Amino acid sequence: MLITCPYCGPRDVIEFTYQGDGNRERPQPASQDLDAWNAYVYDRLNPAGDHNEIWQHSGGCRAHLRVVRNTITHEILSTAFARGGHKAEGRS
């Protein structure tokens, strides 16, 4: 499996670490909504097909990527920095 890192280009999957389902939403830090926390910590989508995932390029630039991968064919449909839209807010 090859994952195209926006910094480093196409790289072998052994350079990457899977960091879980990218659909999870972390509740606000002070939230006491246990159901929401429970869903965030334990619930994972497990689709047979396209899946939104977080991967870290741990053997490279160490950036986290949002990867859309087909879990049946291992085809990578898209990759982008996980920081994505936050970049403008955080680093302007």
Place this chain on the structure above:
Amino acid sequence: MSPRRTETGGCIDRLRTIRFTFDGAPYTGHIGDTLASALLANGVTLFGRSFKYHRPRGLLAAGVEEPNALVTVLRGEVREPNIPATMVEIYDGLVAVSQNRTPSLTWDIGAINQLGGKILSAGFYYKTFMGPVFGPLKGTRFWMFCEHFIRRAAGLGKAGTAPDPARYERMNAFCDVLVVGSGPAGLMAAKAAADQGARVILADLEAHFGGSANWSGETIDGMPAVDWAQRMAAQLAGNDNVRLLPRTTVWGYYDGNTLAALERVTDHKEVAAKGEPRQRYWAIRAGTVVLATGSFERPLVFPDNDRPGVMLAHAAERYVNEYGVLPGQRVALFTNNDSAYRSAVALKEAGAAVVAIIDVRSDVTNEMRRLASDAEAELLAGHAVVATEGGKALTGLKVQRFDAMSGSLSGDERSIHADSLLMSGGWSPTIHLASQAGAKAEWDPARQAFLPPKPTQRWIGAGAFTGSFSTAEAIAEGRAAGLQAAGGTASSGPLPVVEAAPGDSDPAPVFEIRAKGKSFVDFQHDVTAEDVRLAHREGFVSVEHLKRYTTLGMATDQGKNSNVPGLAIMAEALGKPIPEVGTTRFRPPYTAVSIGSLAAERFGDLKPERLTPMHDWHIANGARMYSAGLWYRPMIYGLPGETVEQAYVREARATRDSAGIVDVSTLGKIAVQGPDAAEFLDRVYTNMFSTLAVGKARYGLMLREDGLAFDDGTTWRLGEQEFLMTTTTANAGKVMQHLEYFLDVIWPELKVTVTSVTDEWAGAAIGGPNARAILAACVTGTAVDNATLPFMGIVHGRIAGVPVMICRLSFSGEMAFEVYSGAGYGTRVWEALIEAGKPFGLVTYGLEALGTMRIEKGHVTGAEIDGRTTARDLHLDWMLSKKKPFIGSAMMDREGLIAPDRLELVGLIALDNRALNGGGHIVEELDEANPHDSLGHITACCYSPALGKYIALALVKGGKARHGTRAFVSDPLRNRFGPVEIVSSHFYDPDGSRMHG
């Protein structure tokens, strides 16, 4: 000349003799021989004993699919079992032995299993090893005792126990076009792609390129096919953009067009050249793959079709044409298709008498009749073989009239005298790699075979792989595939011209002749046609279940001969057409792969090691090292004659009496920097860091998102926006990843960077009543008194001229300091500290003493922060801030995590004054015969010099409430039982007066 070696012909070098032994007997062969061909040339026909019934077995095939002739090759102490003799190239000094026989191949006591054939049917293991469900033996140990012998009776070769001294390596390769298989199709594809300028890799599992051209006896472009193939291979070898990989089995086809291959670099050599590995694992990334993997001839299923002397027709042709060996003098052929006729002619030309061609079809073309008469063979059309005769070698066979439509036999049996029976049950394309790549095979009724379907990855098929069995088709398809793979346009040049025997390989749909006797489907696993029907009668209808119940196709050959006949027989039993029964998907590896090649350099000398800056000093000063993950750390600095326990007790005692020093460079160190660094740490740690003053350190605890404890360590505030975080040695990588994840994915708005600086700093921890005096003697540029350097204070100064950072913190419970310097100066600072400590009797201590002192203090490490404990379980709840949320704060108070019966950290004192063991269980009542009701377990233990007792830390149910009570340690594995007292985990100096000074 050997009895069966022909005078001329073949690709062997008759002038060069090679000596080897098989089962201790010396034999000779020639360069170019396999073990199979050389033994056959010497008249050996008995090669092995079958898996279950110990029936005598000879060669069935000539290539990788050989199921019977499995041997063990010995090299010194190392034995490699289960290699087909057909894949062993002989070399001087080769030592090979047969398998699964006692005491010898000829006289095998296990052959008695043949008498028990009815009992050893399909599902034998399932039925037997469940044991009797009623009666006196039900659930008894007697049955387990029997199982040992039953299991031993069946089997293959034995693995060795000696360590394998061979070296293996891994290579990554990239190419535009990978061609798998070097028959005419593969050679044409490689040539066409190379001519387009593509980077080409051509791999073949055989020693010589050419595939069927090496033995087909055909003519290509006016020359013998074998010469044509050699010329093609030589041309390819001259191209810079072509890499040729002979003896290389492409065994796995993975996503992204990544393929795995095993190159047997020196297995065929007496001595490896300098630097050569035994085998090389290739990970090949190919733009496009050309699959030119050919096809396998199928056996026919009829009674006693496994007798030595019964062989696949093409295999015989190959022994004759490639190795110059006649499989027999009086040969009969049994076929359901035209291809065997060519084999008959080849054997006739090589000097054998072809006594009969038995064809299940009553309708045989005139062309085939002509070939039969060329071979001077009697043609028995509309006949079938119903029995074979002989003991350990074939002496004859019986035939009867056969109706291919109904499968019925009629008329009288007729005996034919022959020492070799060659069979052809049609051809199955070798679709394994395409199947691995995700393609689902499709049944072709004309070919009577599963053909590769449309590709799901970037591969193109060519030749027999696609069901195009003639060489002319293979050449045309190969060139087209090579061109297409290289992105080229159609070539206008003429194709090589092939002269070949006529014939249509499409077989009559006959797989089995049903007559009395054992008819083998899977030769290697001893699965008969009757076993398949038995499985059906017992209710197995899915092909997957059939496979598992009968073990059809599950031997080391993975059913290369048997899959299709097995399916056909199952389909007939079910009354369904074959495509409705379906086939199983092939999975990697295509052939057996050595574990050594997969491990390659990640083993032995080339495994990475992490060494601290003071490593050489430790070695030079008598440290016994200990591997902790990739790190090497001193365990003890033993004196001559000292045991480990004596050494660590001495080191710990000396530290508490005066001073000791330990290398702590392995601690994880992470620089946390940026305007939001303090805010980030507040979120990451359970306690506050934004309130920490510059120049001070604080002990911190991290939880996971689920509220369980994750890691602990001290973090030092070096500046308003700069922190140095330390982690446990084992968790350094995990903590780093944890921090990066939150900064990158969850809180990208925080202006913080984290950098791993573990390897930038050397660390030495010096502790004990005299530690401060030692520092005062060698540190310049700063005072180290209590006012300048209070508990958790940080100062900067110099030791031996080297800038150092000193933090006063304690893991040992003594007045202690951690001294950090640049890694390159670590040894210089370390030596200066040792020198300054000499007047004080400073000792160096290792991990054992470090562990002892931390147990005495009740400090936790990874043994207690084991992924199941909470902060409360470890009595660290005082660190859980109520003023802010932090990672894990929302989840840590869940019902199950605050239950009163959770395992809590306690101390244990052995009341029988004997050593305790990590992992031992704690129980209320001792019951050595039937240990039960564990209250918890020991996490760490030592002899405590401070207490003069054997102590331990343990996680015990409702631990705190049990302080002062008695329990027992129950450790049946190590037979350690005895009374303990449960106490607080703070054994020593609980109010901390020693470290606060």
